[in-house]
Amino acid sequence: MIFITSHLFDKSSSASNDKMIFYITFIIGALRVVELLIDPFIGNAIDNTNTRWGHFKPWILAGGTVGSIALSILFSNMFGLNSSNPLLYLIIFAILYIMMDIFYSFKDVGFWSMIPAISFDSAEREKTATFARVGSNIGANIVGVVVMPLVVFFSIDKNNGQGDLRGWFMFAATIAFVSWFSAVIVALGTKENDSLLRKNTEKTRLRDVFKVLARNDQLMWLSLTYCLYTAGIQITNASQLYYFTYIMGKPGQYSLLMTLNMIIGIFTVLMFPPLAQKFSRRNVFFACIGTMLLAMLIFSFAGANLFLVLLAAVLFYIPQPLVFLVVLMIISDSVEYGQLKFGHRDESLTLAVRPLLDKLGGAVSNWVVGVAAVLAGMTAGATANTVTHQGNITFKMFMFGVPALLMIIGTFIFFKKVTLDEKEHAKIVDELEKTWNEHLETNGQESMADIVKEVAKDTTYTAPISGTMLALSDVSDQNFASGNMGKGFAIKPSDGKVFAPFDGTVEATFPTRHAIGLRSDSGILTLIHIGIGTVEMRGTGFVQYVDKGQHVTQGQELIEFWDPAIKKAGHDDTVMVVINNYKDIKDFKYVVESGEVNHGDDLLTLSKPEQKSDDNDQK
Structure with a gap:
C-alpha cells in the first residue's frame, strides 16, 4: 500500500494520482472479496488431490512458484504503463493480483493443513504449530526489518529515505525469491503422515463446499470473531510504516521496530504451549486482546516520542502470534468436531477458512x-512537515479507533459463542477412536461388506492383557457398557502390557496411544x-511398539x-475389548467369562455365518 500511495505515481499530478490510488485500492479489496468465494474451493481441491507426494506438497510448490513471479511484477510500473496507458495497467494489475492471491492461497492452505494431518492430539498440534509459527514470525518481521534498507x-534516488521505483522492485524480487525457495524446501523436506481417521469414503462435491462450512457452527462463530479481529490488527499494522514516515518523519526507524518484534516474537510464540496448558486457550485469547487495546491507547498518545511508539507497537505485536495460534488450534480442532457431527472429514477445506479471513481482513x-492515506494527505511528495495536524488526527482515527471497535465486537462474540476448547476436543477424539471401524478403508479394493464376510471358522481370541476379567456391561463408560461400541469384555489390569490377541494387522493407531484397532x-x-x-492424558504414560499397517x-x-500414571490422573484403568463386526459372526462363545486371566489365555471362539446357497447353486 505504501508503494502504491507514495511511489507508483508522479507527485506532480495529485488529483489524477488520488483517482488512480482509489481505483487500485478498490481493485485490491474487490479481488480479495471475490477470492473469498474461491478459497473454500481451493481447500476442497487440495483435499481431493491424491499424488505420490501427498495432498499438500504439489500445491505448496506450485503456489510458491507462480505467486512469486506475480509478486515481483506487481512492484513495478510495468515499463511506465501506469502513466502511458492507465486502463491497460489496471487490467493487467487486476489479473496479476488475483493470480498471485490464488496461488498464495494454494501454498498457504496446503502448508497449514498439514497440522491436522500430522496429529489428532491437541498438545502435539500446539507444538507443531508453534514451531511453524516461529518460522513465520521470523520471516514476517525480517520483511519489516529489511524493507526500507x-x-x-x-534505489538511485534515496528520496529522504523513502527510495524510488527501482528500489521497491528489487525489494519485491528478493522477497519473491525467498518465498519460492522456502516452498521448495517444504516440498522436499516434509513428509505427510497417513492416518485411518483421515480417510473419507466420499469426496466433498463443489456444490456442497459452502454447506460443509456453514453447518459447522463452531467454525462459523470463530470465523466471525477472527474476521473482525484480523481486520482490526491489519489496519493498525499496515499503518505503522505510514506513522514512522509521515508523523515521526523517520521511516528508517521502522526497521528498529520490526527487529524488536522479531526477537520478542520468537519468545512469545515459544510461550504458547505452556501458557495454553496453564491458563487455557480462551484465557490466553482474552489476555492478548486486553494487552493490544492497552497498546493502541498508548500508541494514540505517543506522538513522535520514539520510546513510547516502540513500547506501544511492541505491546501491540506480542499478542498477535498467540491469538493466531489460539485461532489456528480451534480451527484445527473443528475438523474433528465436523467429522464427528456430520461423519465427513474436511481438512484443507476447513483450514482454508483462516487464510480466507486473513484476506478479508x-x-x-x-x-x-488507502482512504486514510489520501484523506490525511500522505501520498506522493508528502513529508512529515507537510502533513497537517488535522491530517494526523484523521489518520489516527483510522489507525486506532476503527480497529479497537472491531476487536471489541469480535471478542464479545468469542466469549458468547465459541465453546470448542481442549477438553471438548479430547472427548470428540475419544468418540472418533471408539468408532474407528466405521472409517476403515482398504486401498479401495475391499469394502466393509467384504471385510465382515471374511471371519473364519473357529477363530480363537486370546487375552490381550493379564488381570481380572469383567463383563463389559459393568464398566462405567456407557458407550462400551451399552454395547454401542461392539460386543466384548473388560479386564481390570494387573500389569501394563497389552499383547496381540491373534495374528493380524494393525489398522488404527492414535496419537494418544491409549487405544489400538486390529484386524485378524x-x-x-x-x-x-x-x-x-x-484420552485427556495425551499419551503421557503410554508407549506404543507397533505402527499402523504392521502385521x-x-x-x-x-x-x-504405566498404571500409576492413569490413577494419578484420576482415571479408571479398566481395559475394554470389543469385537466391532460381531453382528456378522454366527458363534460368539466365551471360554472364560470371569476371574483371573493371563495374557495369551483363550477367552473367545468365533466363527462366521453359514453361507446360504440359492436354488441355482443347489441344482
Whole structure:
C-alpha cells in the first residue's frame, strides 16, 4: 500500500494520482472479496488431490512458484504503463493480483493443513504449530526489518529515505525469491503422515463446499470473531510504516521496530504451549486482546516520542502470534468436531477458512488505509512537515479507533459463542477412536461388506492383557457398557502390557496411544481401549511398539502403559475389548467369562455365518 500511495505515481499530478490510488485500492479489496468465494474451493481441491507426494506438497510448490513471479511484477510500473496507458495497467494489475492471491492461497492452505494431518492430539498440534509459527514470525518481521534498507540500497534516488521505483522492485524480487525457495524446501523436506481417521469414503462435491462450512457452527462463530479481529490488527499494522514516515518523519526507524518484534516474537510464540496448558486457550485469547487495546491507547498518545511508539507497537505485536495460534488450534480442532457431527472429514477445506479471513481482513485494511492515506494527505511528495495536524488526527482515527471497535465486537462474540476448547476436543477424539471401524478403508479394493464376510471358522481370541476379567456391561463408560461400541469384555489390569490377541494387522493407531484397532487375518475387527477418560492424558504414560499397517503375531507386545500414571490422573484403568463386526459372526462363545486371566489365555471362539446357497447353486 505504501508503494502504491507514495511511489507508483508522479507527485506532480495529485488529483489524477488520488483517482488512480482509489481505483487500485478498490481493485485490491474487490479481488480479495471475490477470492473469498474461491478459497473454500481451493481447500476442497487440495483435499481431493491424491499424488505420490501427498495432498499438500504439489500445491505448496506450485503456489510458491507462480505467486512469486506475480509478486515481483506487481512492484513495478510495468515499463511506465501506469502513466502511458492507465486502463491497460489496471487490467493487467487486476489479473496479476488475483493470480498471485490464488496461488498464495494454494501454498498457504496446503502448508497449514498439514497440522491436522500430522496429529489428532491437541498438545502435539500446539507444538507443531508453534514451531511453524516461529518460522513465520521470523520471516514476517525480517520483511519489516529489511524493507526500507533494501529499498534505499537499490534505489538511485534515496528520496529522504523513502527510495524510488527501482528500489521497491528489487525489494519485491528478493522477497519473491525467498518465498519460492522456502516452498521448495517444504516440498522436499516434509513428509505427510497417513492416518485411518483421515480417510473419507466420499469426496466433498463443489456444490456442497459452502454447506460443509456453514453447518459447522463452531467454525462459523470463530470465523466471525477472527474476521473482525484480523481486520482490526491489519489496519493498525499496515499503518505503522505510514506513522514512522509521515508523523515521526523517520521511516528508517521502522526497521528498529520490526527487529524488536522479531526477537520478542520468537519468545512469545515459544510461550504458547505452556501458557495454553496453564491458563487455557480462551484465557490466553482474552489476555492478548486486553494487552493490544492497552497498546493502541498508548500508541494514540505517543506522538513522535520514539520510546513510547516502540513500547506501544511492541505491546501491540506480542499478542498477535498467540491469538493466531489460539485461532489456528480451534480451527484445527473443528475438523474433528465436523467429522464427528456430520461423519465427513474436511481438512484443507476447513483450514482454508483462516487464510480466507486473513484476506478479508486484508481487503478491509487496504480500503481503510488507502482512504486514510489520501484523506490525511500522505501520498506522493508528502513529508512529515507537510502533513497537517488535522491530517494526523484523521489518520489516527483510522489507525486506532476503527480497529479497537472491531476487536471489541469480535471478542464479545468469542466469549458468547465459541465453546470448542481442549477438553471438548479430547472427548470428540475419544468418540472418533471408539468408532474407528466405521472409517476403515482398504486401498479401495475391499469394502466393509467384504471385510465382515471374511471371519473364519473357529477363530480363537486370546487375552490381550493379564488381570481380572469383567463383563463389559459393568464398566462405567456407557458407550462400551451399552454395547454401542461392539460386543466384548473388560479386564481390570494387573500389569501394563497389552499383547496381540491373534495374528493380524494393525489398522488404527492414535496419537494418544491409549487405544489400538486390529484386524485378524481372518477378518475380525477389534478395538482394545485402555482406561476411561485416558484420552485427556495425551499419551503421557503410554508407549506404543507397533505402527499402523504392521502385521503382528499372537502374543506380540503392542502397547505398554504405566498404571500409576492413569490413577494419578484420576482415571479408571479398566481395559475394554470389543469385537466391532460381531453382528456378522454366527458363534460368539466365551471360554472364560470371569476371574483371573493371563495374557495369551483363550477367552473367545468365533466363527462366521453359514453361507446360504440359492436354488441355482443347489441344482
